[in-house]
Amino acid sequence: MATPAPHTEKPHVLFFPFPAQGHVKPALQLAKLLHHYHGFQVTFVHTEHNRRRLLRAHRPDALSGIPGFCFAAVPDGLPPSDVNASQDMAALLLSLETSVPHFRNLVADLPPVSCVISDIEHILIAAKEMGLRCVTFWTTGACAFMACQQCQQLVDMGILPFKEAEQLRNGYLDRTVVDWVPGMPKHIRLRDFPSFIRTTDPEDPMIKILLSSMACHRTTPSAIIFHTFDELERETIAAMAGILPPIYAVGPLPLLVSQIPVGGALDTLESNLSKENHACLEWLKGKGPNSVVYVSFGSIATLNKEQLVEFAWGLANSKQEFLWVIRDDLVNNGADEPANVLPPEFLEGTKARNYMTNWVPQDAVLQHEAIGAFLTHCGWNSMLESISAGVPMLCWPFGADQYTNSRYACSEWRVGMEISSDAKRDEVESAIREVMEGERGKEMKRTVMEWKEKATVAAMPGGPSWVNLEKVIREVICLAQ
Numbered sequence: 001m002a003t004p005a006p007h008t009e010k011p012h013v014l015f016f017p018f019p020a021q022g023h024v025k026p027a028l029q030l031a032k033l034l035h036h037y038h039g040f041q042v043t044f045v046h047t048e049h050n051r052r053r054l055l056r057a058h059r060p061d062a063l064s065g066i067p068g069f070c071f072a073a074v075p076d077g078l079p080p081s082d083v084n085a086s087q088d089m090a091a092l093l094l095s096l097e098t099s100v101p102h103f104r105n106l107v108a109d110l111p112p113v114s115c116v117i118s119d120i121e122h123i124l125i126a127a128k129e130m131g132l133r134c135v136t137f138w139t140t141g142a143c144a145f146m147a148c149q150q151c152q153q154l155v156d157m158g159i160l161p162f163k164e165a166e167q168l169r170n171g172y173l174d175r176t177v178v179d180w181v182p183g184m185p186k187h188i189r190l191r192d193f194p195s196f197i198r199t200t201d202p203e204d205p206m207i208k209i210l211l212s213s214m215a216c217h218r219t220t221p222s223a224i225i226f227h228t229f230d231e232l233e234r235e236t237i238a239a240m241a242g243i244l245p246p247i248y249a250v251g252p253l254p255l256l257v258s259q260i261p262v263g264g265a266l267d268t269l270e271s272n273l274s275k276e277n278h279a280c281l282e283w284l285k286g287k288g289p290n291s292v293v294y295v296s297f298g299s300i301a302t303l304n305k306e307q308l309v310e311f312a313w314g315l316a317n318s319k320q321e322f323l324w325v326i327r328d329d330l331v332n333n334g335a336d337e338p339a340n341v342l343p344p345e346f347l348e349g350t351k352a353r354n355y356m357t358n359w360v361p362q363d364a365v366l367q368h369e370a371i372g373a374f375l376t377h378c379g380w381n382s383m384l385e386s387i388s389a390g391v392p393m394l395c396w397p398f399g400a401d402q403y404t405n406s407r408y409a410c411s412e413w414r415v416g417m418e419i420s421s422d423a424k425r426d427e428v429e430s431a432i433r434e435v436m437e438g439e440r441g442k443e444m445k446r447t448v449m450e451w452k453e454k455a456t457v458a459a460m461p462g463g464p465s466w467v468n469l470e471k472v473i474r475e476v477i478c479l480a481q
């Protein structure tokens with residue numbers, strides 16, 4: 001199944017990221033950095049489900065690897081269907097247990113592995129049991145990780161799971177302030193915690209998985225690498241120092257990776273599970289600076305028909321030009337064809353000023369000078385990419401860590417404005433007008449440009465994220481066993 005990496009003295013690092021787009025992409029970026037700048041041998045492991053998706057989206061050589069950088073795939077227990085498996089997170093997490101024996105066999109077949117880098121609990125534990133050094137690469141923010149770390153305490157305090165369904169509605173989550181988390185602002189509410197806590201079921205599989213995975217990351221890895229940068233989450237990172245293994249912040253990875261000269265063999269290695277439409281960049285070329293709203297809800301979030309229609313009319317009524325990523329499976333997990341849900345009058349009325357497509361090269365889109373704002377679900381990668389490009393955000397968190405990310409973007413970093421979860425077209429329209437033309441929009445733009453500068457400095461040669469990367473290599477990954 002694996003093309004064995006050549007046996008040399010170079011450290012051999014095995015990456016096995018959680019098999020969802022937002023984890024695989026930054027993991028491949030980190031792997032490329034270790035290979036290009038430090039000469040590491042890399043084995044990058046996908047699940048078979050994702051391998052099939054990658055091969056459908058790209059030329060076969062996207063997974064053939066290059067000298068010293070090979071791909072492997074292990075069974076994942078999922079049925080061989082085309083469906084985007086990341087939408088059922090609990091099922092995906094549980095199915096990953098079936099990958100563990102295959103992972104062990106793979107390691108036994110490969111040249112000696114110096115370090116396993118993963119965010120999957122079972123893989124980290126298996127690696128440690130096999131006597132391998134392991135490191136967590138956490139692909140979401142330190143703030144959401146810190147919130148997840150508090151869940152055991154919420155259980156011990158009798159808050160989780162919630163006693164009544166009413167607590168999940170009627171503003172209870174908004175009203176309940178959690179002011180005791182080290183390194184987090186005093187105004188953080190239960191509403192800002194990752195959505196996994198929103199349950200009344202004592203047997204909820206996500207809560208169980210969350211508790212055991214948080215305990216695993218405290219005790220199993222030799223270090224935790226975070227995809228963030230020191231200045232963005234300084235207080236949270238400092239507070240974590242006492243409770244977690246050594247922490248290293250190495251982001252924003254797109255800015256670090258962009259320093260690898262283009263045109264090299266690494267460019268052929270793909271992490272996009274869907275085929276990118278590059279023609280949207282041509283469409284953007286003709287547009288004025290800061291004139292286009294970019295809309296994307298990431299790789300997992302799904303909308304119901306009503307939500308799609310309300311966003312559509314909000315965009316139409318704002319009179320702004322927009323580039324909208326509408327995945328084929330965006331509406332009700334793909335049960336509804338987006339083209340059949342969008343009203344014909346909307347399509348006809350906006351055709352001169354919209355571009356809608358299934359998947360785009362998002363980094364390049366956000367870096368384009370035409371983009372004036374990003375209507376986002378607040379996935380961590382999307383937020384870092386937006387901050388790195390100096391693009392203010394309209395935040396519509398959908399689930400998982402996105403509530404925490406949105407709260408930080410809006411209240412701490414002041415680069416975003418939240419839209420209600422049940423937003424109707426008028427709210428969407430006025431939020432778009434505000435971010436594109438209003439005073440608040442101008443203020444957010446100024447602030448996000450300051451953050452862009454800080455992100456750029458973090459990612460400059462010799463900047464904090466490079467220094468942290470070199471430190472984790474020296475202090476952990478390359479340490480003699």
Ligand code: UDP
Binds near residue numbers: 363
């Ligand atoms: N992305 C992309 N093209 C798209 C939409 C998303 O390349 O059309 C990328 C985006 O750049 C980001 C990732 O997919 O790196 C999504 O990760 P994120 O953490 O933002 O959200 P998730 O998909 O995990 O909810």
